[in-house]
Amino acid sequence: MRIFVITGAGISAESGLGTFRDKDGTGIWARFDPMKLATPEAFARNPSEVHAFYNARRRNLLSAVPNSAHFALARLEEALAERGGSLALVTQNIDDLHDRAGSKEVIHMHGELFKVRCVACATTIPWREDLGLEDQCPSCAQIGSLRPHVVWFGEMPMRMDDIYLALYGADLFVAIGTSGSVYPAAGFVSEARALGVRTCEINLEPSDNASHFDDKRYGKASEVVPAWIEETIATM
Numbered sequence: 001m002r003i004f005v006i007t008g009a010g011i012s013a014e015s016g017l018g019t020f021r022d023k024d025g026t027g028i029w030a031r032f033d034p035m036k037l038a039t040p041e042a043f044a045r046n047p048s049e050v051h052a053f054y055n056a057r058r059r060n061l062l063s064a065v066p067n068s069a070h071f072a073l074a075r076l077e078e079a080l081a082e083r084g085g086s087l088a089l090v091t092q093n094i095d096d097l098h099d100r101a102g103s104k105e106v107i108h109m110h111g112e113l114f115k116v117r118c119v120a121c122a123t124t125i126p127w128r129e130d131l132g133l134e135d136q137c138p139s140c141a142q143i144g145s146l147r148p149h150v151v152w153f154g155e156m157p158m159r160m161d162d163i164y165l166a167l168y169g170a171d172l173f174v175a176i177g178t179s180g181s182v183y184p185a186a187g188f189v190s191e192a193r194a195l196g197v198r199t200c201e202i203n204l205e206p207s208d209n210a211s212h213f214d215d216k217r218y219g220k221a222s223e224v225v226p227a228w229i230e231e232t233i234a235t236m
């Protein structure tokens with residue numbers, strides 16, 4: 001069995017990382033304007049403000065730990081591999097909680113908060129501290145050329161070829177903790193359906209794409225994901 005899973009901010013909510021657009025209006029984008037913080041134009045106009053936003057999120061991630069939903073997905077990857085199957089785990093999250101929970105192969109389509117990239121020489125560098133205009137690229141020595149290694153609105157998500165390859169080969173498509181409002185990730189479920197693949201949504205509440213899912217399970221990721229994974233492993 002080949003399972004394709006796409007995760008979003010909801011899977012990391014119980015690890016203390018904020019979501020972007022919750023229905024109660026407490027999401028990150030209800031408090032901060034994404035057009036001022038998460039676009040290439042915003043970074044060109046006001047890099048210090050963009051750095052401050054990502055520095056705060058990086059500090060928050062330093063003290064966060066994976067929850068039972070992240071651990072269960074690592075277990076699923078192992079269980080599928082033992083039975084000759086595979087898990088394609090694609091995340092929109094820039095946190096590293098899937099990696100820290102033990103998932104071996106994670107596709108970070110929106111980039112990674114613990115990496116920075118030099119706009120002068122294109123080198124990607126692991127980075128856990130605050131980032132600022134005074135920082136120097138360790139590779140080309142340019143000052144002020146480092147940016148967060150994340151995908152901003154208007155930029156192409158990463159590893160799209162790998163993602164579509166996995167999607168086209170999947171027997172089951174599962175979306176976890178995502179509102180289904182940011183493309184191209186929000187469109188994956190329709191493509192899976194068009195291919196005749198069974199689809200399952202796990203979220204706190206029905207997402208914007210709820211009508212595209214065959215199976216829907218609502219509740220906290222920390223409870224619903226491990227339960228779904230135990231059930232899936234038992235039937236394999």
Ligand code: OAD
Nearest residue numbers: 008009010013019020021092177178179182203204220221
């Ligand atoms: P959103 O914040 O849009 O959606 C999070 C979803 O998780 C919502 O539907 C919540 O109901 C659900 N949720 C909240 N707590 C949960 C819990 N404990 N268990 C299960 N579900 C829970 O986040 P994403 O869909 O990931 O992109 O957002 C997609 C992209 O929009 C992000 O990658 C980011 C953002 O702008 C960029 O910055 C480019």
